[in-house]
Amino acid sequence: MSEVVQKSKLAKQAAQIMGNLTTEQKNQALLLMADALVTEQQAIIEANAKDLERGKQLGTSASLLDRLALNETRIAAIAEGLRQIAELPDPVGDTLEDFDRPNGLRIRKIRVPLGVIGIIYEARPNVTVDAAGLCLKTGNAVVLRGGSSALFSNEKIVEVLHGALNRSAIPADALQLILSADRSSVDEMLKLNGLIDVLIPRGGHSLIQNVVNNASVPVIETGAGVCHTFIDESAQLEMAISIGLNAKAQRPSVCNSMETLLVHESVASKHLNAIAEAFTGANVELRGDQQARALIPSMQNAAAPEWATEYGDYILNVKVVKDLDEALDHIREFGTMHSECIVTEDASHAERFLQEVDAAAVYHNASTRFTDGFEFGFGAEIGISTQKLHARGPMGLPALTSTKYRIYGSGQIRQ
Incomplete structure (x- = not known):
């Protein structure tokens, strides 16, 4: 069994638990995650230094190295993003519509988690934390596949977050990181119907188009910015x-x-x-x-x-x-x-x-x-959608939910 399939199965199992957690349980986990990032910031910075050194050796541009770099100030800001997400209203369970039909049926439309969200992104390790926080707050499990340029940073960050989750009601398996840097791991995620419910690509034009054009799993397209x-x-x-x-x-x-x-x-x-x-x-x-x-x-x-x-x-x-x-x-x-x-x-x-x-x-x-989830008051964003279906613009918590109809009857049958 490949790493992608194995970790996606673990995420799918954890998603069953996630949907039943209370807002308080999810918020407590987010606060533990935020505290852990600050406590372990030196270890994260040391891992990040390995990525930066490798990037310099490969001739990575100064602007891309800036996207990759972490320091105490940036880690503090990332942790603050988690705390802000914890303070935001939990959309899961919100009633969007509630109405009665002439036959006596009561119909309620409510927000529910999407399930397992796969996120494919490039050299911004802050995305690892933002994505984890937003997905977990909305009761989703998440499978992350970051770029190879941030591999050491992402691995250490997820290790730190797992340590925090192990002290919370959220199962650590709800947060998965694909470590394989091989292109085949991305290709595999694109076809993992039944285990991954939706894919969100974040990065340059070529990455996004590869996902949009080749995925059989539903995709929320985040666009390049000209x-x-x-x-x-x-x-x-x-x-x-x-x-x-x-x-x-x-x-x-x-x-x-x-x-x-x-x-x-x-x-x-x-x-x-x-x-x-x-x-x-x-x-x-x-x-x-x-x-x-x-x-x-x-x-x-x-x-x-x-x-x-x-x-x-x-x-x-x-x-x-x-x-x-x-x-x-x-x-x-x-x-x-x-x-x-x-x-x-x-x-x-x-x-x-x-x-x-x-x-x-x-x-x-x-x-x-x-144009940023933090600046819009969303705490963070999972991406900026440029498509017109499901979500558009900075995608905060409501964008990471779907809907379910609950129908209450008293013996009605259709004639």
Whole structure:
């Protein structure tokens, strides 16, 4: 029996127990997990150092190493995420509908756990904890398959979390980590109908498309983020630069960072030099269209494929557009339905943008970096869904539940 099948079977068995736990039992486990992470933070950091060293030897980019790195501050934040999840309302058992039929049947629609959730993700060890916390809070078991670049970190984190779960009502088998770095372990999870109830991929475009295109297990698609910020004609320049810098340079490796800056031609003609200087001062490499390069000849050319590229790095495309319509057209062509922003003082333009842009999160005068479960008050998120079925946007606790109808009768039979 393979590792994937063995651990998925253990998770399936544990899921039967998970569905019967009280909110108090689940919350106590989450708090124990949070405390354990802080108590064992040095061991986690030492394991993480092995991953970082290997990444450096393999030539991993600085931005990806940043996604991988753990320190006391980040571990404290991850633990705080678990505590916040514990404080959030438990959606399991919530009554969504309650009605009576003319024949006397009473029908209630309630939230229930999904069962066993498989999560396939890349080099962010914080996902290991966020996923565990959200899944366990909602009564689900979880099978995690992280990237090889974070293997030492993930293994130590799950070891620490198992130690905490062993002191709680949640069975440790409800949290499983696939240690095999072989691609076949992912392929196996994609076809594990009957043991895994739903798959959630988190990572780059190729990972997500592999899961979406090849899985027979149902998939909740989390999308790559080719996110845009449009500086409209009426935008306050200082605000626009501040929002743009935050969206690109605050943490460029994450999916809600900006990849393309769209600038109204009237703003570009007066202020593109100042905008460019702000970004280059933040070590961002700029690649522009013909109009942008005419204003700033030193700017590199943005080749056609790059408008659809999620760089995850200190690289930004810049395009000059004549109006809101051209900005909307560009986003329709190259956006990934993740997060889009307009900076404007024109209320009608803002409303059009918010209404017409088809994305999970659409912003007026605020950075796309806020598309995040923690920032939305969800404690954490299992991912940011860019699809339209089941869940969309940052997926908190309710997104990790399904529904069940309970029907109460008094002997009714159908005629």
